[in-house]
Amino acid sequence: MNASLLPNSSSLFEKAMESALAPRWDAFGDAVATIRTAKLVSPPPSFLPYLVHEYGLGELTPYVPNLYTLIVGREGINWQRVRGTPAAVEKGLGWLGYAAEMEDAWAGRTYWNSTQLHFSTLPVADHPDLERIEGVVMLSLPKRSQLRRGVYQYDVRALVSDRSRADGSLFDWSSGIDVTQQGTLWSFGRTTEVEHVLTEAEGMAIGNWIAIPEVEGLQWSTMQYPWVTATFSWAANAATQRRALMAAWFEGRALYATLRRSDGEIIGHRRCRAVWPSMQQFNGCYSFAGVSYQPMTGATRVYIEAMTDFGDAADVTAESIELTIGAARGAGVPAGRLWLQPGELTGGHAIASIPVSLPLRATVREQLKFLMRF
Structure with missing residues (x-):
């Protein structure tokens, strides 16, 4: 800076001071331009609480972990302009990394x-994600509106039974569980599919094994299968007959899906709700890997399915799952109980064990599907 800003009447001291500080004026000039954009472009962390207060966004701070999300690009102000509309809900969920259809x-x-x-997508965790989702959505909705449910994959609606005997029954409620302060129902599901070929060791252990025929057909004199299970055509080849007999053996038996920790300790057992010899069929009642299956006499595969309930197990990760066959319930365990704690199921043999990584949560029903081949 060459020109002096001091009046002609300035003292020698004032002129000397101006000359000494002259090199700093250029830096001060750059700072003036920075001050004009400091609130909008990369504000320092110390600015954030004051900017949140200035923009009137304080009610969002308990639910949005990164305050820069609200300030940079004036996103918080843009949210206020559409508050009370679906656009505000979409924007608020986007701050948390989620998307949902209303x-x-x-x-x-x-x-x-x-x-x-x-x-x-399935929310990453019950806590604190669900509280944040609930808080942001409630602030984004119109004042008269309420968030009733959040669902992913598992969505069972209430039966419309008004003015009938079923009104007010268990069918009159939608699926979900309440784990947050506002009372919102959360109904999530996750599917794990396991395709398994029964090994000879597993088959011998459970008593369901026929050696793979090489040339000749099956020798009934050496088998221990009831004649009623011979539902296949006599024209079928020996390999097909073998698979059909071994598949029919599973029908009517009690199977449990067993979940274990990383150290091998049992988390719990869930009784399988479907154990059926099945064949591929268009529009079948079961689905595995995108293919429909239908229970059918003479089928050569077995479809097995178990599904945990809300709250069966939470805050623990299942590192392996398997099927338990031939086990007995412990003394005093009700016959209708579907989820059994460790120690409530004794004996039996484990088959189809596979490593997984399933963080079990109170809001998520785990659907475990097995397709057994022979």
Whole structure:
């Protein structure tokens, strides 16, 4: 800076001071330009609380972990301009890394002012993610509206039974569990599929093994299978007959899906709800790896399925799953109980063991599918 800004009447001291500070004026000039954009472009962390207060975004701070999300690009202000609309819900969920489709309740319902979210991906964790989702969505919705449910994959709706005997029954409730303060129902599902070929060691252990025929057909004199299980055509080759007999052996037996920790300790057992010899068929009642299967006499594969319930196990990771066959319930364990704790199931043989990594959560129903081949 060459020109002096001091008046002609300035003292020698003032002029000397100006000359000494002259090299700094250029830096001060750059700082002036920075001050104009400091709030909008990469504000320092110390600015954030004051900017949040200035923009009136304090109610979002408990739910949005990164305050830069609200400040940079004036995202918080843009959210305020569309607050009370689906666009605000979409923007708020985006701050948390999620996306969901909104579904409003029918206007004739008692809860006509409620909405539910259909997530495109399973939320990473119950805590703190669900509290954050609930908080951001409630602030984004109109004041009259409520968040009733959040679902992913597992979505069982209430049966419409108004003005009938079934009104107010268990069928009158939608799936889900309440784990947050606002009482929102969360109904999530996750599917694990295991395709397994029964080994000779497993078959011998459970008493269901026929040696693979080489040339001749099956010798019934050497078998211990009931004649009623011979539902295949006599024209079928020996390999098909073998698979059909071994598949039919599973029908009607009690199987349990056993979940274990990394150290091999049992987390629990869930009784299988479907154990059927099945064949591929278009529009079948079961699905595995995108293919439909239908229970059928003479089938050569077995479809097995178990599904945990909400709250069966939580805050623990299953590192392996397997099927337990031939086990007995412990003394005093009710016959209708579907989830058994360690020690409530004794004996039996484990087959189809496979390593997994399933973080079990109260809000997630684990659907475990097995396709057994022979």
